[in-house]
Amino acid sequence: MATGPPNIGVGLRPTHYPYLEPRPPTKVSWFEAISENYMDTQGRPLTMLELIRQDYPVALHGVSLSIASVEGLRPPYLRNLRNLIERIDPFIVSDHLCWTGLQEQNLHDLLPIPFTNEALDLIVTHVDQIQTFLRRPILLENVSTYLQLPCADYTEWDFLRAVADRSGCQILLDLNNLYVNASNHRFDPYLFLEGIPTHLIGQVHLAGYTDMGTHLFDTHAKPIYPAVWDLFSTLIARAPEVPVLIEWDEDIPEFPQLEEEAQKAAHIWTKHHGHTHAQPIPTPVCSNLS
Amino acid sequence: MDTLTLSQFQHLFVRTSLRGEDDQIEPKILQGIAAGGSLTPATSLEVYRRGHIVRLTEALGETFEAVWWISGDSDFFRLARQFVLTHPSSSYNLSGYGQTFPRFLEDVCPFPDFPFLPDLARFEWLFKQVFHKPQHEHLPPGHFQHVGLSGGIRFTFGPSVHLFRSPYSVYEVWKLRGTDQELLPEPDWNTPQRLVCYKHQQQVYVKHLSQPEYSLLERLLSGSSIEEALTHTIQKCPDLVESTVSDFFQLLNHTGIILNVTIVS
Numbered sequence: 001m002a003t004g005p006p007n008i009g010v011g012l013r014p015t016h017y018p019y020l021e022p023r024p025p026t027k028v029s030w031f032e033a034i035s036e037n038y039m040d041t042q043g044r045p046l047t048m049l050e051l052i053r054q055d056y057p058v059a060l061h062g063v064s065l066s067i068a069s070v071e072g073l074r075p076p077y078l079r080n081l082r083n084l085i086e087r088i089d090p091f092i093v094s095d096h097l098c099w100t101g102l103q104e105q106n107l108h109d110l111l112p113i114p115f116t117n118e119a120l121d122l123i124v125t126h127v128d129q130i131q132t133f134l135r136r137p138i139l140l141e142n143v144s145t146y147l148q149l150p151c152a153d154y155t156e157w158d159f160l161r162a163v164a165d166r167s168g169c170q171i172l173l174d175l176n177n178l179y180v181n182a183s184n185h186r187f188d189p190y191l192f193l194e195g196i197p198t199h200l201i202g203q204v205h206l207a208g209y210t211d212m213g214t215h216l217f218d219t220h221a222k223p224i225y226p227a228v229w230d231l232f233s234t235l236i237a238r239a240p241e242v243p244v245l246i247e248w249d250e251d252i253p254e255f256p257q258l259e260e261e262a263q264k265a266a267h268i269w270t271k272h273h274g275h276t277h278a279q280p281i282p283t284p285v286c287s288n289l290s
Numbered sequence: 291m292d293t294l295t296l297s298q299f300q301h302l303f304v305r306t307s308l309r310g311e312d313d314q315i316e317p318k319i320l321q322g323i324a325a326g327g328s329l330t331p332a333t334s335l336e337v338y339r340r341g342h343i344v345r346l347t348e349a350l351g352e353t354f355e356a357v358w359w360i361s362g363d364s365d366f367f368r369l370a371r372q373f374v375l376t377h378p379s380s381s382y383n384l385s386g387y388g389q390t391f392p393r394f395l396e397d398v399c400p401f402p403d404f405p406f407l408p409d410l411a412r413f414e415w416l417f418k419q420v421f422h423k424p425q426h427e428h429l430p431p432g433h434f435q436h437v438g439l440s441g442g443i444r445f446t447f448g449p450s451v452h453l454f455r456s457p458y459s460v461y462e463v464w465k466l467r468g469t470d471q472e473l474l475p476e477p478d479w480n481t482p483q484r485l486v487c488y489k490h491q492q493q494v495y496v497k498h499l500s501q502p503e504y505s506l507l508e509r510l511l512s513g514s515s516i517e518e519a520l521t522h523t524i525q526k527c528p529d530l531v532e533s534t535v536s537d538f539f540q541l542l543n544h545t546g547i548i549l550n551v552t553i554v555s
Contacts, residue, residue, distance in 0.1 A: 036383045042424035044492055064382040070297040077382045105304045105378040107342045108349075108387075118296050147334035149299070150322030184326030215327025215337070 007243040008262045008269070009059065017048050019255045023055060027259040027266075030091070032245050035062040038088075039080040049088060059092035059203065059243070060084065061172075066106075067126045067140065068099040068113045078133050085134060092203055092243065094139035094172045097123070097163065114149035115159040120166070127167035139202045140164075141172035144180040144209070144218030156181065157195035170202030175231045176224070176247075180209050180216040189231055198239040206232060206265060207247040221250035224261060229268065236265075237272045244269075294318065307339045308375060346374040349387045354414050356467035357395070360404055369400055389415060406458030406479050413460045413485075416452055420487045420494050423450035428490075428546035443516045445542070446550040450489035453499075453508055457482050461496055488547045497545065502527040503538045515554055 009030035012020075014037075020026075031052050038049050038060075052058060064077060085093060101107035113119050131137055142160055154162060164171050173196060182189035206229075208222030224232075224246070236244070246261045294302065302319045309315070315332055325334035347370040351358050358366040373394050379387045392411035401407055426448035459481040484504035487496050499507065505526050509519035524530050542548055 036385075040383050040386065041422040043422045043489075047492060064384075066382075070300050074382055099300060100382075101307075101379075102300065102304050104380045105308060106380060106382065107304065107307050107338070108345050108379060108384045109338060109341055111303065111338065114296065114299065116296070122296065146326040146329060146337045147331065148324040148326070150324070181326075185324070212327075214329050214333070217337075 007241065008265050009057075009243060009245045010258050010262055011061075011245065011247045011249070012049065012052060012058075013249070013252055014045065014048075015252045016255045016258075017044075020052065021048065023051070026255070028056075028262050030057040030059065030243065032059040032061050032092075032247075033088075035060045035081055035084060035093075035095075036064050039077075039084050046087075053088055057091045058088055059094065059245070060088065060090040061141075062093075062095035063110070064100055064106075064108075065095035065130070066100040067095060067097065067130070068119055068123050069102070070099075070122065071103050073126055073129060074103065078130065082134055085136070092139060092172075093134065093136060094141060094203065096143050097140040097160065098143045110143040112143070112145040112147060112149060115152040115154040115156060117153050120154070120159065120162055123163055124167045127163070127169045131167075131169065137169055137202075139170045139172040141174050141205065142177050142181075143174075144177040144184075144216075146184060146215055146217075148185055155187075155192075155195070157192040161196055161200065164200045171196060171200050172203045172205060173201050173235070174205035174207070175228050175235065176205065176207040176209055176220075177218060179225070179228050179231060180218050183216045189227075190234065193231060193235060198235075198242070201235075201239055201242050204232070204235065204239075204242055204244045205247055206244065206261075207249075219250055220247050224264070229264070232265065233268050233272070236269050240269065240273045303335075303338075306335055307342050308378060309339070310375060343371055343374050345384065346379065346387055347371065349384045350374075350391060352385070353388050353418050354391060354411050356414055356464045357391075357407060357411050359467040359471065360407060360410065360463070361401070365400065369395070369398070372398070385418075391415070404479075406456070406460050406463065409456040409458050410460045410463055413454055413456070413464055416454055416487060417464075417494060417496075420450050420452055420489060423448075423489060425489050425492050426450065426549050429548045429550060440516070440553070442554040444513065444552045444554055445510050445548050446552070447511055448488060448547050448549050450487070450494075451511065451547045452487045453504065453511065454485040454487060455483065455504065459483050461485055461498075486545075486547070488545060490546050495545070497541070500534065502530045502534055503541070506535075506538055507542075 007029055009032055010028045012031040012033045033049050038046050062081065096110050098110040098113060100109060100111060127138065140163060142156065160171055163169065178192050179189050182192065206224050207220040208224050209216045210219040210221055244265050246258060246265065248258055302316060306315055306319055315335060320331045323331040323334065325331050329337065347367060350370045350373065351366065361369065373391060377390055377394065381387055392408045392415060395411050396408040428448060458479045461483060463479065484499045484501065485496050486499055486507060487494060502523050505523040506519050509522050
């Protein structure tokens, strides 16, 4: 059972199943599960997710929606996602603002999109199809990129905002990705932050990147860097109710170390807002859905 | 990208990511790319190309752990790269990648000293499928005895129950994975093996079957009645004795693989 501060969650990873299975008290308020890890199984992973769900709110975070794919959405994927949603009753359903490859040549990566009107129209259409099919709003996350494409009609933050404004989805703002892109593509990260109205932000991700020498790489293999904590501090000062997630996907530490990162986020939150009663996990509202 | 539509860009990007080590990057995709950090347009595309190979290799390594162990890092990574570049993923789920890897190993035959490798890969793929199957509510042993055995009975088995057969003792090899290969005595790979894999209390179990047991279970799984399965098996194994049949039904009872019993009049 959770005894932690408001709205700070961590990613549920198989490495931690043995620790979490006896249902120990933790310092986190919720868990985020990678949707695909539970969509095509009826084995132990799903059993574990259902066990966690008995004690915590759960967000489902996908990596395979490929919302910007010119080949369209995959109906079997959406059906399986909807089945999982019905089973788990998550408080957030999210994926990435990207494409992952072609249907017969899936690269399984979060690939960059040109910030053009053509891409915007396609994504808005797809968000509408998805939200109608799932009968609920989704959140889309900004991704780390290592190249930018020419002929952009928007900056990344303007594009993200336009997607949310036009489709009615919300933004999952990954501050690590924001910082990685700011460093790789040489823009001011605070300009990005100021460009996104807080009412569009439905969730925040925090993670650690790896410095490759030539560029920053989004590995989720390190503790969160001070510059990312600074961005978080700025954001959380004006968006106290937004759920925050600590992500760690490679060289995953023991669960207590993950809790320490969550505690750091809680400490920053408390610095701005003081000790208050636990906030309820908000349910995102989608204005475009009837 | 003045002349590229979104569709043209995505197809070109995928072709670039799947190209071989020595293949040239098509100049059209390089035009106007603003590379991140101190990368060049070409090396920024290489980040994605390498990432794709690494990710799919990891997925193969996770599923085919014993094949990796037998091959060693260097050969496994070489084989995986070759497979990844020639067998693009059509699954949305990364863990669904690799179904044709056993056939690939059969075709390229990378290690003549280890002829069992494709079968070992088949076993690992099967094991993964069984792991993700639902745990069924098995028939209580009391019920099984209450019904009694007669020729007209047909069984319905749990969805996790799968048979596996190989001319090599791949299950024994698989059990050794992760240990120090050099310290192990040379096992006898050439013992034919018949196995049943199933789930019980969320764990995957593997049991050896004799030839008659395998034949009986194969028929029963395909929907034959006990009588039909016995008739078929006696034809294949004329020396089948009553105690083998009795032991077989006790095995069915104890493993909990039966979901339901239907008595056909």
